[in-house]
Every structure is written in C-alpha cells, then in structure tokens.
Amino acid sequence: MARIIVITSGKGGVGKTTTSAAFAMGLAERGFKTVVIDFDVGLRNLDLIMGCERRFVYDFVNVIQGEANVGQALIKDKRNPNLFILPASQTRDKDALTVEGVGQVLEKLAEEFEFIVCDSPAGIERGATLAMYFADDAIVVTNPEVSSVRDSDRMIGILSSKSRRAERNEEAIREYLLVSRYSPERVERGEMLSLDDVQDILSLDLIGVIPESQAILNASNAGIPVILDRDSSAGQAYGDVVARYLGEDLPHRFLTVEKKGLFGRLFGG
C-alpha cells in the first residue's frame, strides 16, 4: 500500500519544490520505490530541480485526459533507479486536473510505488486542494516570517477539513512542519521569527529545519536535489527530515549561529 505525501505551504517561494525533490530522492536513496508528481500545472518547476526537463514527452495532464498512460509519462531519474518523476504540463492550466482523474492516476501509481510525493502549487485553489485531497501525510513548508506562517496555518486548516480522509471520517492526515530558509544569524538579530515562535503559532510536529544555504541555489541551478550535496548543511538537514519521517529520532541541527574559528575565518569555512 503506497503512502501519499503532500508537500504544501499556501505561500509561494518557500521551498516546496526543493523539499519535494530532496524528500523523494531521500526516500529513493533508502531503497523505497518513489514517485514525485508535479501538481503545479502551468508553472511547473520540479523538472528543472530534478534535472529532467529535456527528457519528457508526456505529462500529468496527458495521463489524466487519457492521451498517454502512466508508464509513458513517468521519467526515470538518471541517478537513482528507485525514483520516478511525473512532470506537470506547462501549457495547460490547473482546471485540467479533476478529482476523478487525479484519483485514477494515484491509484495506478500506488500499485507500483511505495511512496508518492505530491509537490503542491502555491495558493489554496484547485491545484493545491487536489494535491492534498488524497494525501495520507502532509509536510507543511514554512519560512520563519509572519505571512508564510499565517498561510501555513490556513493550509493546515484546509488539510483537516477538505481531504478525502476528512470527508470519509478516516484517521486524520498526519501533518508535519518543516521550517526552511532558517537563518540563526537573522533570528539573533531579530529579523526573523525564531523556531519557538513558529512552533508556538502553528503547534505542529516539527520534522526538520532547513538552514538558509547557498547550496540550495547551486543545486537548483544544476538540477540536482540538494539532499545529494552531502557536505552542505541543507543537504544534511534534508537527510535528517527523511530519517525522522521514517521514524528515527534525531536531534534538530543547524539551529544556532556557528562560531567560526580562526581558520574558518581565514579560509571562508
């Protein structure tokens, strides 16, 4: 039985796609057969982050409309044989997604995969609500600033009322909080909400804190999920997220300002 995980946030630009790519790759690295679906029809990005933008013919909308079957649209990741990508269409809009269509595609994927990661678009409209509708688990990505936190709060409310699990009165979606773009320096200077503030407002299980890192930008530009950059703090933090999701109990890292030693200062760490 496949587990469906939605990566969502409400607000745009907080790191949903980066998280989806890293999380899916992390699961695949641990040997789970994983597929990551881009629900952002019309503004797709996942293909770029995954570095597969020049390899696909069919997309999610083609599959929903019966113009291709799931097998034809899935792209195998170059780096990991357990990982597949179902890209979004860039030329259609989100109205092309239907509950029945998405449900059928997920059902088909569930026969073959152990984890289905859904990369939700920003907003609370059709694309976003469909991405979360079938979810078993949700990772709510938040930046430590007020507008992002409030949008996440709204999203959590929608998750608890408008999902299939809620409609069928089943066990609620498991919700996790992921704080991204966290900068301990800026928290210390009072320019950013602290982790405590964010948790106090959202009161949700914290699955990880991703530090603000140049490595994320580099990875996106290169089309490599940042989790594969094992030397970077962001890559390690995503590794921890996957481990915690699978039930390991790890302390949170990268929460305090690192004091650079003399060598660090001289050579730029």
Next chain:
Amino acid sequence: MSEVTARQTTSPDAAFDLKAGQFLMPTLVIRDTDVAELERFLAEQVSRLPAFFDQAPIAIDLSGLQDRHELESFPMIVGMLRGHGMVPVGVRGASAEQKAQAQALELAVMPNVRKPPKPAASPAAGAPEPVRPMIVDAPVRSGQRVYARDADLILLAGVGSGAEVMADGHVHVYGTLRGRAMAGVSGDIAACIFCRGLEAELVSVAGRYRVSENLEDEHVGKAVQVSLSGDRLVFRTL
C-alpha cells in the same frame, strides 16, 4: 474542461442565484385547540404590537399536540392568523395527517428544530437544563470560523491570525488569541472574552469592537478579560 468549471461556478452576471438565507420568524406554538381562547390571545398580542404583526410571516408549531393526529380547527387557525394581518408560511412538528392538511392549506412543512417536549417534563420537574458550551480542542486555524449559537465557546488551543471565533455567550481561549473573537454576537452585553494571551486582530462584545492597533501595550500578550461597561470595552489583566 475549463468550460465545465465555468458552468459549475456562479458567474457574477448570472441572472439568478440560489442562496441560503436565515430569517427570524415568530412561531405560534399550539398546545390546545380552544379556538376562542386562541382568538383572544391573538387579539391581545396584535393590539400590543400591531406593526410587528402586520404582513409578518409566522410559523405554526404543532409539536405540542402530538396525541392529536387530526386537527379539525387547523384551517380556522390559519384563517384567524390571516385575519389579523399575518402571513402563515409553514408548520413544523406536524404529524403525517397534519402535513397533509398543511399541504391542502398551501403551507410549507418546515424541519423540526427541537424535539417535541418529553411528556415527563412537566413544569414542576424542576431546574431547566443548562445550556452546554461548545468546546473545541484543536487550534482554530487561519480562515476557519467557529460559532457557538446560544452558548459559550471554549477553545482549548489558540486562535490563529485570520481565524474568527464567535459566540452568543462568552468566548474562552485557553491559548493565544491571534485572530478575531466576538462574544455576545446576538446582543448579550454581559458576555465576555477571556484569553491566555491577547494578540487579537479584533475583539468585540455585543457589537462594540476594538482592533489590534488600539490595544494597550500593557494588555498585549497577557491573560485578559474583555467585557462591556456601558458603551466601552474594558480590558482587565487576569
């Protein structure tokens, strides 16, 4: 696909809309079929407030008559109401026979809001049942609304910014209140708001409100009671 969606949603220039509306309507509760007594009762009520009853819609509640399935005087009661200027619109608490009568009189059959009173509950049976407050144990998230009708509202967690909590009675928040809270929304001036941490966007008691910009610094983030004194909201640190 987009066409279908457009048809499903209401466009702003649609000629018709079907909307749900709520109307407050007097209800005539019938417990006895003494028509002469009813005539006296109606004449007295109408003479006291003639404007109130003129052309006013009125519902007829038959749930007090559950042992009488047929009601010979029903058409007479409806005629009497019409004679006093009222417009009977529907019945509730009707038995199957009474529903058929209502249909013949072109009255709507309305859903039963309350259960018919239990036969055992005689007036002598003592204290009225207390109104239970509405209790919510999950955080109220941004965009969500909670309304406790005719009751107090008790929230065990916080209220997020952009959320709205309302009660006809008191509002208790055992967490931080960041959204909007309104107590006494049906006009109860004795209603209060209590919270463990006041960071509200707006607080209101019986329609008197204050927005966060006008909260005193000394109350922000504190456990506070908000009540109404005369025309003014009063904030008291707890």
